Amino acid sequence: MIYTVTLNPSIDYVIKLDNLKNGEVNRTKEEYVYPGGKGINVSLILKELGYESRALGFVSGFTGNYIKDVLKDKGLNEDFINIKNGFTRINVKVKSSEETEINGQGPNISEEDLNKLYEKLDTLRENDVLVLAGSIPNTLDSSFYENIMKRLENKNIKIVVDATKNLLINVLKHKPFLIKPNNHELEELFNVKLETVDEIITYARKLKDMGAKNVLISRGKDGALLITENGETFISNVAKGKVKNSVGAGDSMVAGFIAGYLNSKDYKEALKLGAASGGATAFSNDLADKEHIYSLIDEINVERR
Ligand SMILES: Nc1ncnc2c1ncn2[C@@H]1O[C@H](COP(=O)(O)OP(=O)(O)OP(=O)(O)O)[C@@H](O)[C@H]1O
Ligand SMILES: O=P(O)(O)OC[C@@]1(O)O[C@H](CO)[C@@H](O)[C@@H]1O
Numbered sequence: 087m088i089y090t091v092t093l094n095p096s097i098d099y100v101i102k103l104d105n106l107k108n109g110e111v112n113r114t115k116e117e118y119v120y121p122g123g124k125g126i127n128v129s130l131i132l133k134e135l136g137y138e139s140r141a142l143g144f145v146s147g148f149t150g151n152y153i154k155d156v157l158k159d160k161g162l163n164e165d166f167i168n169i170k171n172g173f174t175r176i177n178v179k180v181k182s183s184e185e186t187e188i189n190g191q192g193p194n195i196s197e198e199d200l201n202k203l204y205e206k207l208d209t210l211r212e213n214d215v216l217v218l219a220g221s222i223p224n225t226l227d228s229s230f231y232e233n234i235m236k237r238l239e240n241k242n243i244k245i246v247v248d249a250t251k252n253l254l255i256n257v258l259k260h261k262p263f264l265i266k267p268n269n270h271e272l273e274e275l276f277n278v279k280l281e282t283v284d285e286i287i288t289y290a291r292k293l294k295d296m297g298a299k300n301v302l303i304s305r306g307k308d309g310a311l312l313i314t315e316n317g318e319t320f321i322s323n324v325a326k327g328k329v330k331n332s333v334g335a336g337d338s339m340v341a342g343f344i345a346g347y348l349n350s351k352d353y354k355e356a357l358k359l360g361a362a363s364g365g366a367t368a369f370s371n372d373l374a375d376k377e378h379i380y381s382l383i384d385e386i387n388v389e390r391r
Contacts, residue, residue, distance in 0.1 A: 088132060088344065089210060090217040091203070091234075092125030092143035093226070094192035095153055095166075096177040100331055100371070106182040118331075118371055121153040122177060124219030124248055127334040127373055129162055131341035131363055134376040137348065139217075140165055142206055146193050147173025167202050169195060179333050187333070194225045207234060212242045215263075215344060219248040219337065228252035235260040248340055250274065258297035265293060266302040266340050287311060287319055287391065300353065302343060302360070304336050307368075310361055311391070314353045319391040322361040325382035327369035334373050339364035342379065354388050361386045 102116040129141040141164040145153055150166070153174060157164045175190025210216060216238070218231045231247055235257055238245070244263035247254060250271050258265075272289050273280050280286050290301045290313050299315040307329075312320045342363025346356035362382040366374030 087210075088129075088137055088139035088215040088217070089207075090125035090129045090132075090139055090141050090143075090219065091207075092123035092141065092220055093195070093222045093230075094175065094220055095121065095123030095126055095143055095145060095150070096175045096190065096192075097149050097152060098122035098177050098179055098333060100179045100181065100333065102181040104182065106180055106186070116371075120372055121156045122334070123153075124337045124340075125217055126153070126157070126162075127337035128217050128219060128248075128341045128344075129164075130160065130373050131338045131367070131379075132345060133160070133162060134374065134379065135341065135345035135359070135363070136376075137345050138163055142166065142203065144169050144193075144195055144199060144203070145174050146171060149176060150174040165206065167199055169193060169199050171196065179331070181331060185332065189221070192221070192223050194223050204234075204237065207238065210238060210241060210243055213244075214241075215244045215246065215348075217246045217248070217340065217344070218257075219246075219340070221249075222253065229256050232256040232260060235262070246340060246344065248336065255296075258293065261297050261299055264300045264302060264340075264343065265298045266304060266336065266343075267293075268304045268306065268336060269308075272303055283311065283321065283391075287313070302339070302357070304339055304364065306332070306335070310339065310357065310364070312353060312357045316353075318353070320354055320357050320388050321391050322357050322386060322388045325362060325365035325369075325385040327365060327382075329368050330371050332368040335364040335368045338367035338374055338379075354390075357388050358383060358386045361388075 100118040101114040146169040172193030178188040180186040246264040339360040343360035346359030366378040
């Protein structure tokens with residue numbers, strides 16, 4: 087079974103306008119509301135690609151109820167824990183000449199509620215896949231994902247981590263199956279500016295040396311590159327299309343990679359389906375659907391470096 091954990095889900099309120107003017111009343115041209123949060127997005131795309139998963143995490147208040155209702159309507163297997171504190175955040179995504187995102191903090195999670203999540207995670211078995219994705223509430227410290235990995239050590243579970251800064255660095259020594267920072271997050275991790283593909287490869291390899299089995303670096307419209315557990319390096323181009331809303335492109339890439347790997351056990355195929363999934367989501371208002379993803383697959387070339 088595949089499990090995704092979204093500690094901090096969101097409602098994504100996506101608004102489009104021609105020209106955002108700070109300090110003035112702006113009017114939207116288009117607006118959309120979606121359930122969001124990285125693990126949830128991964129689960130939704132996995133479902134499109136034929137893989138059932140169980141979405142875990144915490145929800146609260148009216149926004150949390152909305153997320154659970156929509157996921158239920160979409161037929162997603164969700165097992166979110168309802169918390170009494172506050173309400174699930176609303177993240178605002180403004181699409182104007184640039185894409186601007188304002189992500190909320192999310193409610194605090196009590197020790198008692200965290201224990202409920204640990205109990206669910208304790209039921210994971212050999213060969214399960216676990217995706218730990220996205221930010222965590224401010225009150226939790228950056229060893230949170232690491233502690234989950236420690237708890238599951240020796241169970242032979244493939245753990246995928248999509249996180250930033252120390253939350254990501256701290257898990258590396260526990261050898262996650264896959265990590266997927268984007269190129270900006272890679273720069274931030276090492277406090278460097280990376281101009282060329284070779285420079286990006288050098289720093290991606292450092293993450294592998296620090297413990298990650300497979301390192302996938304997404305680069306938006308510039309494609310992606312993968313360092314595999316066998317030490318191979320693959321580079322992917324992108325599909326062509328008009329960007330509508332790239333929120334969730336990275337999560338779609340993670341889901342496509344997992345599905346592609348489970349289909350074939352071949353990292354090149356995994357990267358290919360990941361790149362098609364990321365592109366299809368960038369070219370959609372909502373997350374991509376299956377037809378769209380597969381319509382882009384022949385445009386993706388993956389080359390060994
Ligand atoms: N404009 C685009 N055109 C084609 N493919 C794209 C585009 N943007 C993203 N993709 C595909 O999706 C992948 C993931 O995108 P990106 O690097 O933006 O992820 P991200 O920064 O993690 O995104 P997010 O946090 O919004 O989910 C890219 O590596 C690429 O394959
Ligand atoms: O604040 P976080 O947890 O880092 O990211 C949350 C988020 O930006 O990630 C998803 C896109 O990847 C969105 O659905 C959601 O709003």
